[in-house]
Amino acid sequence: MPVQHFVDAGNRLVITKCSGAVSRAEVVTSMEELSSQPDFRCDFRQLVDLSRVSKLNLGFNDIEAIHRLCDPFSNEGKRAVIAPGHGAIFGLARMYQLLVDHENFQVFQTIHEAIVWLGLEFATVNVSIRKADFTPNHQLPRKRARGASEK
Numbered sequence: 001m002p003v004q005h006f007v008d009a010g011n012r013l014v015i016t017k018c019s020g021a022v023s024r025a026e027v028v029t030s031m032e033e034l035s036s037q038p039d040f041r042c043d044f045r046q047l048v049d050l051s052r053v054s055k056l057n058l059g060f061n062d063i064e065a066i067h068r069l070c071d072p073f074s075n076e077g078k079r080a081v082i083a084p085g086h087g088a089i090f091g092l093a094r095m096y097q098l099l100v101d102h103e104n105f106q107v108f109q110t111i112h113e114a115i116v117w118l119g120l121e122f123a124t125v126n127v128s129i130r131k132a133d134f135t136p137n138h139q140l141p142r143k144r145a146r147g148a149s150e151k
Contacts, residue, residue, distance in 0.1 A: 003030035006132030009039035019052035035072035043076035080114035
């Protein structure tokens with residue numbers, strides 16, 4: 001599936017992984033499925049990983065319709081999108097950010113920046129990713145033991 005969501009209700013977090021070629025229909029279907037999940041709440045935080053997307057088959061009209069008609073999130077919870085690079089995928093993510101037009105929606109180049117901005121612990125995200133059976137395209141930093149020195 002090109003778009004997958006995992007709801008971690010305990011951490012009030014939705015992890016969304018997109019991969020391959022992604023179409024408007026796939027995004028709409030995934031958002032409808034997400035909003036029907038019993039543990040989902042519209043004010044949860046969201047971490048969206050676009051790093052494995054090869055192509056977003058979406059234009060401005062698609063992005064605008066998805067935002068206006070299908071997006072199940074409110075602006076109460078923070079939402080971070082990981083869109084590495086500065087190509088078309090990054091551009092479409094930024095376009096969506098402009099449509100959302102809220103400080104709680106941001107686009108980042110790295111998973112590290114996104115997790116820090118969301119106010120999450122790396123261990124929490126790692127556990128959620130394992131529960132979701134996602135294989136991230138990122139290596140999350142390991143938590144150092146207290147008192148461990150940096151080399």
